[in-house]
Amino acid sequence: MQLDHFVNSLGRDLKARYGERVKKLTIHGNFTCPNRDGTLGKGGCTFCNVASFADETQAQQSVATQLALKSAEIKVKTAKYLAYFQAYTSTYGELMQLDSLYQQALAYRGIVGLCVGTRPDCVSDQVLALLASYQQQGKEVWLELGLQTSNDKTLKRINRGHGWHEYQVICEKARALGIKVCTHLIIGLPGEGMVDYQRTIEQVVDLGVDGLKLHPLHIVTGSTMAKSYQAGRLTAISLEQYVEAAVMMIRHTPKDVVFHRVSATARKPTLIAPDWCEDRWLGMIAVAKALSEYGAQGSALAPKWHYLAA
Numbered sequence: 001m002q003l004d005h006f007v008n009s010l011g012r013d014l015k016a017r018y019g020e021r022v023k024k025l026t027i028h029g030n031f032t033c034p035n036r037d038g039t040l041g042k043g044g045c046t047f048c049n050v051a052s053f054a055d056e057t058q059a060q061q062s063v064a065t066q067l068a069l070k071s072a073e074i075k076v077k078t079a080k081y082l083a084y085f086q087a088y089t090s091t092y093g094e095l096m097q098l099d100s101l102y103q104q105a106l107a108y109r110g111i112v113g114l115c116v117g118t119r120p121d122c123v124s125d126q127v128l129a130l131l132a133s134y135q136q137q138g139k140e141v142w143l144e145l146g147l148q149t150s151n152d153k154t155l156k157r158i159n160r161g162h163g164w165h166e167y168q169v170i171c172e173k174a175r176a177l178g179i180k181v182c183t184h185l186i187i188g189l190p191g192e193g194m195v196d197y198q199r200t201i202e203q204v205v206d207l208g209v210d211g212l213k214l215h216p217l218h219i220v221t222g223s224t225m226a227k228s229y230q231a232g233r234l235t236a237i238s239l240e241q242y243v244e245a246a247v248m249m250i251r252h253t254p255k256d257v258v259f260h261r262v263s264a265t266a267r268k269p270t271l272i273a274p275d276w277c278e279d280r281w282l283g284m285i286a287v288a289k290a291l292s293e294y295g296a297q298g299s300a301l302a303p304k305w306h307y308l309a310a
């Protein structure tokens, strides 16, 4: 089942624009996070254990070494890449330090642009201007914003340390400068259901967005949520629930928005639940199959704000 037939995926989008395959290479910029170092908070987001998505050994290597190692791991060879600063908050540093790291990545052979993962409350005007300057030099720039949900009550409950407002402000500023915004959303956060997912996707789409990344809630060791799960206060999302929500969100998303991801995996023993998230293909194939049955991306664009009565 080819996901690209039903979704405007990043792979499809990049191939159409560059005429060949472009792969994302993840980099650890040795950053920290203001929600962990005490600036905003110490506990971090309740779902977070950075070790579940970041390789800490990478942090000690130069950007060039990381890119060389990551490009060597790619099975289907390609000559073009995006450098993805993924771990922690990759705009959380001095401007000169950021510029130096980003420029090291941009200077590496085959790098056509940057993806920079961060929090919506951690992107200064100076950082935006820096990213916009790379864009003006012909580089592709994606600002990847972790929003997770537009519901402020949930954001508070999961200890994000920011609300919808911070996202709204930075998303508008970035897009006004021509920087592409990719928004990360989690399906399965505590207390959330289909009404919340629909509200989130409609608010994000209505504000304007260039890319989306959908992610099932992973309950991972070392997170606050792991304790709740083990105490029986939290349940993990099933594959069926995930597919229903993801398909609804994709169908409510206009066709020009690029999906960087429609599911995500984690490895045991870091992953506690749900088990299905250990399989690399299960979520993606199930989403593609459901889209083939119910309609592709953009096939169910909703009238705005109808959920407000819900």
Ligand code: SF4
Pocket: 033, 034, 035, 036, 043, 044, 045, 048, 049, 050, 087, 088, 089, 119, 146
């Ligand atoms: S998810 Fe991101 S913002 Fe939240 S604690 Fe982890 S690194 Fe920090």
